[in-house]
Amino acid sequence: MSHKLLRFLKNRATVMRLHNPVVSTNFTKCIATTSQCKIQEEVAKLLALKAQLAPAEDAAPQKFTLKTPKGTRDYNPQQMSIRNGVLQKIIAVFKRHGAECIDTPVFELKEVLTGKYGEDSKLIYDLKDQGGEILSLRYDLTVPLARYLAMNKINTLKRYHIAKVYRRDNPAMTRGRYREFYQCDFDIAGQYDPMVPDAECLKVVTEILDALEIGSYVLKVNHRRLLDGMFEACGVPADKFRTTCSTVDKLDKSPWEEVRTEMINEKGISPDAADRIGEYVRLNGGVELADKLLTDEKLSKTKAAVEGLQGIKLLLEYCGLFGIQDKILFDLSLARGLDYYTGVIYEAVLTQPIKIGNEDQTVGSIAGGGRYDNLVGMFDSKHKQVPCVGVSIGVERIFSVLEAKLAAGDISVRTSEVDVYVASAQKNFLEERMKICAELWNAGIKTEQSYKKNPKMLNQLQHCEENGIPLAVVLGESELKRGVVKVRNITTRQEDEVPRDKLVEDLKTRIAALNVKELNGSA
Amino acid sequence: MSHKLLRFLKNRATVMRLHNPVVSTNFTKCIATTSQCKIQEEVAKLLALKAQLAPAEDAAPQKFTLKTPKGTRDYNPQQMSIRNGVLQKIIAVFKRHGAECIDTPVFELKEVLTGKYGEDSKLIYDLKDQGGEILSLRYDLTVPLARYLAMNKINTLKRYHIAKVYRRDNPAMTRGRYREFYQCDFDIAGQYDPMVPDAECLKVVTEILDALEIGSYVLKVNHRRLLDGMFEACGVPADKFRTTCSTVDKLDKSPWEEVRTEMINEKGISPDAADRIGEYVRLNGGVELADKLLTDEKLSKTKAAVEGLQGIKLLLEYCGLFGIQDKILFDLSLARGLDYYTGVIYEAVLTQPIKIGNEDQTVGSIAGGGRYDNLVGMFDSKHKQVPCVGVSIGVERIFSVLEAKLAAGDISVRTSEVDVYVASAQKNFLEERMKICAELWNAGIKTEQSYKKNPKMLNQLQHCEENGIPLAVVLGESELKRGVVKVRNITTRQEDEVPRDKLVEDLKTRIAALNVKELNGSA
Structure with missing residues (x-):
């Protein structure tokens, strides 16, 4: 060669x-x-x-690597138990506030998503053109909501929407970031009085985070009008408000010096203006800060800043009425990246790292949202606006914390809810087992049995232990002849004889007692 | 010009x-x-x-028609209430049988779906190649399950999976057929004794259809081995079994004469063979039919047919033990289109049209499934099989029946669960309303109020009536001075004065009483 x-x-x-x-x-x-x-x-x-x-x-078995697509994952039964548990708690709060539920298709006409996400548009998944409409996978649940409101000419709606969204990001999956991930949104649409629905969104966030018992947190709030006014007062040209806002948004991850450099070198803000911004964005506090800034020489002359500060004051007042003022922090460094916000913006941040096994894990932002009054109008042929405010719960981060706790052995989950296992100690009891199973199922009792004709007793009991099944009905020839069966408590191993014709009744009593015990035990 | x-x-x-x-x-x-x-x-x-x-x-408002993609729809709050109600009932049955829950990504590597759906592969949605992996939207939940089992080397699993699947069909949306639609699957994977899990799948279907109270139904069963044996005995060449099976599958919609013509003209079956098939496929019955066919001159000499008939006999026996034999019909015309079935196949069909308003609507097939023992092996590098049997509930048809009933006024649904509305008869009670709302929310009471500072009393009561909210707390200046509030029953319009500090307690008692009444009323 x-x-x-x-x-x-x-x-x-x-x-x-x-x-x-x-x-x-x-x-x-x-x-x-x-x-x-x-x-x-x-x-x-x-x-x-x-x-x-x-x-x-x-054909021969597949040669390609068996995997889920990049940035996605299956949820196994344990993960689903965690997920469903978290979502149930969240939905309970949404329903407590009277929210209705809607759903939208996983894909939208590509045009619906166009021009809504700025630079992030490159992360949108498109479908192949197979003839017909040009489609994209939804990127969030907010734009589909706006499309839904405009399309159906709906002026008021309080809704929640829990569904997967899609972003062609380069995800850090170990930290709970994926290309396919859940969003869990609560929004209030309608022309109402200032800050009333906005304050309720914050109340909803506190109720959810309290219910999830995920540790102490703070709800940072700020106002887009105040940010605009602040930039104006600092001498930033109007056409650079948004890009400056994106830069300020990095303050949660980067120190001020870096952010300042980016403003000056990349965004073309003058060093003086940057320094003035720097003085404001290090401020945070409560009503007293808003009051102080209302007398600030520069801000008090700027209409937008005054509007924003008055909004913040009203919001803090309402938070007081809701009894959540100690969880709220007015923070001038909070900016949030998305372009469509027009009023209050907020973000919930865990204030302590979460203990997983022997390690501390920092979680950071766990919910966020704000007011977006102009998005629905972008879909309306007459530009008719429907003001909206909403919040998105970062459930994927919550899932990944709980999954890490599960892996570290800090928590345990059951993946099925079976209360009774129908077992037999001897051979040839399949028919009797099937009859009893049907009887229990018909009585609404969660019941399982082996799918083998002659399973081994040890395997059957092991299945109960591994799956946390509390009770077993054990069939034996001599007992059946006497018209009784044994009921075994898997934990205590105690066995009692129960008349065959009283079995359903007996099991229901035992299950109710176990549930009461469990409630007390976890309380 | x-x-x-x-x-x-x-x-x-x-x-x-x-x-x-x-x-x-x-x-x-x-x-x-x-x-x-x-x-x-x-x-x-x-x-x-x-x-x-x-x-x-x-930019100017969008010029394109605001719509959801072809063959898809939004679910509004009423539709979501119906959907969640149906799914809850179904999930309760799945859990009663000890099923675990899993979820998989909405898209799969295209290769995973390749070669699984025969002619229907053209209906698969592909994603655009934006660099990286080539992906397709899932077409059903069965292939993702098989991929999941093979990828994770899982040998036994009893799981349910409820998720949307995607088919580029030309859907008849009025009849509940869409391009994006829910599947609701229950499957048992594992090497077990014949027909034990298969019979449980049928039991699950009966429990679900009974719980949904959707009318009388019959569960048709047949066996792929019997069909193969029947084709063999009738003189169909082995390489035409599958295509003949697809043709037989049309018998639920077309008369035998049309099916016969297709067999002869399109599939190249001899007229004699077709006539022999015609005699078998008009047969249906119970155990006695299986016994009779086991003595049939042609079938009794065909191994596959005998295996199939023995399987059917065992299945019918087990259905007897489960007490569902009167709902099962052994029907030789049942074929089911999908290639991957290897054993028992079944389909639930409503036997009466459903009354919607003054019209009768025929619904037809409402659940179906079967055994597929070779699908998992297609994903395993060593061709290792995991036998599976499962059932898919046709929830979209159930949704569309219930939606039609709702539209006809035959049923009504509530879209929120709010129990208490906090109203005020006079101006300037927003602060007091907010405090009471927070108190009720913190006590776990589902509560709403107006987001307006000074809403009209009539509008507030109207909101309660329109949304089925049973109770209103009505604030008034004179009452508050005396330390009381009024609690109004929206239906009876009766108002009682309740001490302000006993409000939570009082409302909890009233809500509990209403729930008991509702339970008794609906029973």
Whole structure:
């Protein structure tokens, strides 16, 4: 083999390795021994012929790596238990506040999403053009809500929406960030009096975080009008408000010096203006801060800033009436990236790291939202606005914290709710087991049995222990002859004889007692 | 204007009308009066300049028709109430049988779906290649389950999965068929004794259909091995079993004569063979039919047929033990289209039309499934099989029946669960209302109030009536001075004075009483 050819083949093997490690290995070997190569070629031809002959369904097992798409995952039963538990608690709060539930398709006409996400538009998943409409997967639940309101000419709605959204991001999956992830949104649409629905959104967040018992937190609030006014007062040109806002938004992750440098070098803000901004964004506090800023020489002359500060004052007052003022922090560094916010913005942040096993994990932001009064109008042919305010709960972060706790053995979950296992100690009791199962199912008792004709007693009891099933009905020939069965408490191992015709009644009593005990135990 | 130019412009206007009615109307006018046209041109130029100056978010409202993608729909709060009510009942049955819950991503690597759906593969939605993996939206929940089992090397699992699937079909949306629709699957995976899990799937279907109170039904059962054996015995060549099976599957919609013609003309089955098949597929019955066919001259000599018949006999025996034999019909015309079934197949069919308003609507098939022992092995590199059997509940058909009943006024649904509305008869009670709301929310009472500072009493009571809220707390100045509030029963309009500090307690008692009454009322 000439050097030139060898080099070509080696390069080719390298290229192929990137795509298919199996082929490239074969190919490298193939370069080594030409005779082997010949054999492999012939085998490949034969295999190709065979593939042509066999129907697709009988083809050889798949050669590709079995995996879920990048940035996605399956939820196994344990993860689903955690997920459903968290969502149930959240939904209970939404319902307590009278929210209705809606759902929208997983994809939208691409045009619906166009021009809503600024730079992030590149992260939208598009569907292939297979003839017909051009579609994209939803990027959040807010734009579909706005489309829904405009399309159906709905002026008032308090709704929650829990569904998966899609972003072609480069996710840090270990930290609970995925390309397919849940959003859990609560929004109030309608023309109402200032800050009344806004304050309720904050109340909802506190009730949810309290119910989830996820540790202490603070709800940072700020106002887009105040930010605009602040930029104006600091001498930022109007066309740079948004981009400056995006830069300020990085303050939760980067120190002021870095943010200042980005403002000056990348965004073209003057060093003086940046320094003035720097003085404001380090401020946070309560009503007294809002009062003080209302007398601030520069801000008090700026209409937008005054409007924002008055809004914040009213919001803090309402939070006081709701009894949540100690959880709220007025923070001038809070900016939030999304363009569509027009009024109050807020973000819930855990104030302590969460203990997982022996390690502390910082979680950070766990809910966020704000007011967006102009989004619905973008979909209305007459530009008719429907003011909205809402909050999104960062459930994926909550899931991943709980999953980490599960993995560390800090918590345990049951993946099924079975109360009774119907077992038999001897052979040939399948028919009797089936009859009893049907009787229990018909009585609404969560019941399982082995799908084997003659399962081993040990395996049956082990199944109960592994799955946290508290009770077993154990069938035996001598008992059945006497018209009784044994009921076994899996934990205590105590067995009682129960008349066959009183079984349902007896089990219901036992299950009720176990549930009461469990409630008391966890209280 | 020359005739030629006019014709060109007219054609152009027609073309544009197809895409943009607004532009085309302007354009048609523009042809009529040239001076107007000039003005419009200039205006358009100015608008274009303005658009360049303004950021994308401030652009003119969207021109495209606001709609959901073809074959999809939003679920409004009423539809969600129906949907959640149905799913809750179904999930309760799944849990009663000890099923665990899993979820998988909405898209899979395209290769995962390849070669699983035969002719229907053309209905798969692909995602656009935006760099990275090639993905498709899931077509059902069965293939993702098989992928999940193979990928995680799981040998036994009893799981349910409720999620949306996607098919680029031409759907009849009025009949509850969509391109995005829910599947609701229960499957048992594992190497067990014959027909034990299969019979439980049928029991699950009966419990669900009974719980949904959707009318009388029959569960048709058949066996793929019996169908194969029957085709063999009738002289169909082995390579035509599957295609013949697809044709037999049409018997639920087409008369035998049409099916026979398709077999002969399109599938190349001999008329003799088709006639022999015709004699078998008109048979249905119970155990006695299975016994009779086991002595049938042709079938008794065919191994596959005997295996199938013995399977059916065992299944019917187990259904007897489960007490559901009167709902099962052994029906030789049941074929089911999907290729992957290997054993028992079944389908639940409503036997009576459903009354909606004054009209009867035929619903037909409402659940279906079967055994598929070879699907998991297609994903395993060593072809390792995990036998599975499962059932899919046709929830979309159930939703659409209930939605039609709702539209006809036959049923009503509540879209929120609010128990108490906090109202005020006079102005300036927002603060007091907010305090009471917070108190009730903190006590776990589902509570709402108006988001207006000074709402009208009539509007507040109307909101309660429209939303089925049973109780209102009515604040008044004189009562508050005396330390009491009024509690109003919205239905009876009776008002009682309740001490302000006993309000939570009093409301809890009233809500409990209402719930008991409702339970008794609906029983």
